[in-house]
């Protein structure tokens with residue numbers, strides 16, 4: 001599913017983010033940048049040890065922020081590691097932090113000259129963010145950004161299973 005936002009395209013695809021050919025891919029990391037399960041584990045496995053080497057040097061990334069490393073063996077040029085909030089009921093600033101994770105990732109991408117960026121559903125796995133709310137925040141943030149900025153041509157949400165893809169599609173139809 002594709003929508004045009006100004007001159008940019010926002011796409012929802014079902015797939016594995018490690019296979020993406022965009023300039024940058026975004027990782028849903030933890031603050032210690034230690035690697036883990038989910039998309040983080042998949043990116044480190046597929047990209048090889050060069051990514052972890054740079055993560056160790058950077059050392060830390062607070063929730064809502066983003067840092068950049070090489071993409072190692074992946075097709076992308078950069079991995080942007082962002083840290084989404086751990087969902088604790090919704091009253092601990094989770095929505096603000098999730099929005100910030102997307103925006104800071106885009107800012108890092110632009111700083112590196114990336115024109116295309118792929119995102120997973122940040123915080124929607126181990127970190128427990130309710131899916132439709134996570135999807136709504138993700139899409140709203142990206143749409144607003146693309147309306148106001150023109151350095152990014154393509155944002156792809158790479159969604160790992162059909163259920164997540166369907167929720168994102170539903171939310172996008174409400175917003176676009």
Ligand code: AR6
Nearest residue numbers: 016017028030036037038039040042123124125126127160
């Ligand atoms: N491509 C795209 N999406 C994926 C892939 C993949 N290869 N693998 C999983 N997903 P999660 P979080 C989806 O748990 O909730 C890690 O251990 C998955 O289905 O990866 O932000 C980190 O180290 C889900 O929809 O990230 C942190 O400790 C989405 O990616 C913690 O998990 C995000 O799920 C971060 O938790």
